[in-house]
Ligand SMILES: Nc1ncnc2c1ncn2[C@@H]1O[C@H](COP(=O)(O)OP(=O)(O)OP(=O)(O)O)[C@@H](O)[C@H]1O
């Protein structure tokens with residue numbers, strides 16, 4: 001696959017989203033480029049997941065435009081977004097814990113072969129392709145495509161889900177808190193896979209609450225505060241402390257700590 | 270690369286039917302020990318195989334629905350409805366048997382279609398939807414039978430169709446056994462070898478993700494309900510032909526019996542896991558216990574106790590096996 005590195009794939013212009021009377025997003029402008037990791041940061045409830053739901057076809061914007069390759073985008077369903085190469089990987093990666101690696105990798109796109117007059121699910125091909133795809137992302141521990149997805153570690157499941165998206169031609173990879181439930185080592189694995197996806201020219205949207213994880217892979221950062229983009233900057237333009245403060249909703253960490261301390265003192269009394 | 274087809278202990282442990290195989294072996298040994306030689310003799314075997322065949326034909330589609338995360342209890346009245354439809358058309362009115370059989374199957378398919386449509390349109394749990402149709406169809410069967418024939422039991426004499434649906438092979442084995450074998454082959458292929466099977470497992474695992482992966486979940490759900498409705502109607506009409514008569518209330522026991530067979534067969538109550546072979550083993554286990562008791566000196570009521578214990582044991586065991594299946598990882602050879 002040939003990707004035009006740096007070309008804008010998705011672009012949001014003046015996007016607003018409200019659910020009935022609740023305004024969730026205000027005037028969002030964002031560019032998502034091939035071969036780049038965009039980190040979407042912000043406090044709980046800031047609207048990060050809502051942004052990606054707009055991009056993945058779950059919701060439609062109340063106003064404003066979203067374009068893909070310059071053309072206005074109007075997905076009726078997540079499936080349609082996936083068909084256009086926008087793949088969303090949810091927190092726990094594989095959602096079919098009781099299915100084998102091969103079977104879950106190919107859900108909805110099962111390879112078949114002819115046995116006499118019958119079309120039969122091609123288990124061997126499915127397993128081989130799935131295992132190879134995960135191993136290409138550096139998870140060499142997975143060798144048996146018959147293993148159940150639920151028996152994999154959280155990081156391995158993320159790897160499987162990302163490998164699946166890439167295998168089926170995703171151009172945009174959306175990862176909503178992929179490292180949230182993972183230990184240090186597993187998280188590192190996932191970050192490495194994010195870098196690998198980026199190296200292959202995918203555009204990655206990466207949501208996290210951990211500054212370290214964001215700084216490890218991000219090329220471009222957007223911080224949401226109460227539904228608006230409070231800051232939009234490139235790698236190296238802000239320090240870790242500045243990013244942390246922004247993520248906490250604008251209040252400086254020092255102020256926050258002082259607040260906690262006075263609260264604690266109040267409880268002790 | 271691993272040799273995934275090897276019959277290692279690990280790969281055996283993660284098969285959904287391992288537990289049900291152990292259960293069947295246990296009850297079989299138990300009844301061979303206490304039931305004497307009669308139990309395992311050809312005549313003895315016929316008694317539980319005949320029961321298993323009728324139950325097994327409905328249990329498989331019920332099991333598939335459970336794997337897909339749904340439930341169908343309306344079969345309890347589709348069976349007598351199929352029975353009565355066939356008997357009224359070909360017995361009471363004397364129309365050709367092919368019409369009676371066709372009408373009964375069409376009725377089963379139609380009720381299944383209604384079940385499926387209600388489940389996908391209303392998002393009401395399928396237990397409640399099919400509980401509704403269970404009563405509705407029971408009422409309709411009774412009402413129509415009394416209206417048309419003035420009675421709740423209709424005779425049907427169709428010697429020309431006996432060989433296909435109501436005969437005994439060798440004088441003891443019902444032909445239904447062969448229909449069951451055919452059904453097992455068909456459903457095994459469907460669930461384990463065709464891509465539809467993968468869709469069913471995925472739907473039971475997570476319906477929303479399955480739909481997002483492009484699986485036509487609504488169509489698959491409707492199709493499964495249609496299949497369980499038709500299978501139930503088939504059992505009903507074959508009973509009518511076999512016993513030369515149909516009764517309006519002759520199917521309620523199938524509701525629990527089929528669910529027991531499916532669960533004892535290793536299908537997970539929460540969906541997403543199970544096998545046709547396991548369901549067959551579960552059905553055999555149920556039939557062996559319910560019939561085997563007559564070969565022993567025990568009072569027949571004890572059979573329910575054994576079935577209850579088996580069911581609870583199966584549920585616990587299914588959880589254990591599932592955990593083992595999930596945690597199973599092949600041992601690294603060397604290095
Ligand atoms: N369907 C909805 N209807 C009404 N309000 C909603 C809906 N979806 C999200 N919201 C609201 O929008 C706000 C943003 O939610 P969102 O899930 O995007 O936050 P988030 O940044 O992903 O938070 P977190 O870090 O906790 O995942 C929240 O206040 C939430 O209650």
Ligand SMILES: [Mg+2]
Pocket residue numbers: 048049176
């Ligand atoms: Mg969120």
